[in-house]
Amino acid sequence: MDNAKELISKKIDELRDRLVEATQEIVRVKSVLGPAEPGKPFGEGPAKAIETALKISEELGFKTKNVDNYVGYAEYGEGKEMVGVLGHLDVVPEGDGWTYPPYGAEIHDDRIYGRGTIDDKGPTMAALFGLKAIKELGLPISKRVRILFGSNEESGSNEIEYYLEHDEAPTIGFTPDANFTVIYAEKGITLFDVVMRFDKKPTSGIKIVKITGGEVKNMVPRLARAVLHVDDESLKKSVIEAVEDYRKEKNVDLSCEDNGDGLTIVSTGVAAHGATPEQGKNAIMQLFMFLDTLDLGDTDVKKFIHFFAENVGMETNGKKFGVYLKDETGELTFNIGTVSVDENEGRLGLNIRYPVTYTYDDFIKPFNKKLEGTGIVIENMVAQNPLYFPKDHPLIQTLSKVYHEVTGNEPVLLAIGGGTYAKEMKNMVAFGPNFPGQPELDHQTDEYIAIDHLVQLAKIYGSAIYELAK
Structure with missing residues (x-):
């Protein structure tokens, strides 16, 4: 691992407690699709989640913008080109049978329990704190970086079309809303x-x-x-x-x-x-x-x-x-x-x-x-339409290299029949957060993210952002 990645890793360890608190804060928002209200196209919950994410981002020192409660974002850096990380804050309904309150964000056995912990609030906060580490370290980057907070992924991703009509599309990026290593092809x-x-x-x-x-x-x-x-x-x-x-x-x-x-x-x-x-x-x-x-x-x-x-x-x-x-x-x-x-x-x-x-x-x-x-x-x-990047594409190679260097694991490129959030924006692929062999907890009762997993994600995403933006 090179020096920048070591510095990011150490900085994330220092930010660990704040990362956990921010994840708990956003998970406590019940951001299920609701009836549209004036200024709240997907209801009260998703709008509240955007507001909460932007508040956290501002506390971390980032420039923020709310695009009419369709999408919010935190931005850092200068440059014509932009690296985007597209996460979503809306969740599916919680359902019945939970051991712990689905919006309590309680910690048990070093796991944060709650709807959205793994899909996709926890990984989105991990990306935000990865960028925070870059900012605090003053690492040199030549592109802007934007962490995008979507609000309708679970019900059609209708927010992205609105965002692209009213704001700027990233030049390149990834979504932390699927599996590692990289999904290079989607039917x-x-x-x-x-x-x-x-x-x-x-x-x-x-x-x-x-x-x-x-x-x-x-x-x-x-x-x-x-x-x-x-x-x-x-x-x-x-x-x-x-x-x-x-x-x-x-x-x-x-x-x-x-x-x-x-x-x-x-x-x-x-x-x-x-x-x-x-x-x-x-x-x-x-x-x-x-x-x-x-x-x-x-x-x-x-x-x-x-x-x-x-x-x-x-x-x-x-x-x-x-x-x-x-x-x-x-x-x-x-x-x-x-x-x-x-x-x-x-x-x-x-x-x-x-x-x-x-x-x-x-x-x-x-x-x-x-x-x-x-x-x-x-x-x-x-x-x-299909999503396809050649395996030797610079984006695929960069993300694979980061994954290997941070985790020590060999990268495995994936082609899937499903569709991910990456299809909603050009020049994006899905990159994590689930590791090979991990239980698939998305949409499940007792959804959780292990705190060590959350911290590891922040290190991976921080290093990936740096490599794409440096």
């Missing part, structure tokens, strides 16, 4: 619906009244249900027998309940994140595969079910659909996360993530071609 992400209007409807036999399932597009659904109206008892009996035969033959979790004039078929799968659908079992598609074996007549709902049973099935990589892509960062992932079918319409919610060296057009053109002539259309498309 492109799409969320959208595929919809078919039903004109040709059943007149007799088995009628699908409704199909429901899944909660969000970016999760593999665990449950799906189909409610069927069946004309007579013999037909009903044959459907019940078909469910049982299919369950045994395919070894799937299907059940059937007689509800009087019809049947309810329940499909149970295994939940997983939309970024890794191969780790789950899709209850919606499991149900569609069974329904496709029934005689639903020459109807639009049959065509809708058959199309997806045939062209998706239980696949999670888009091969049958004709949209398969693969590069060094992995395969395209194809997840059907939600379903809503009634007598008038069929709607599926999709989350497709494509490898980073490809473009949106590489995926959407063959997707649209597959839909030609089916009557199925795309609605509500939300698309996020």
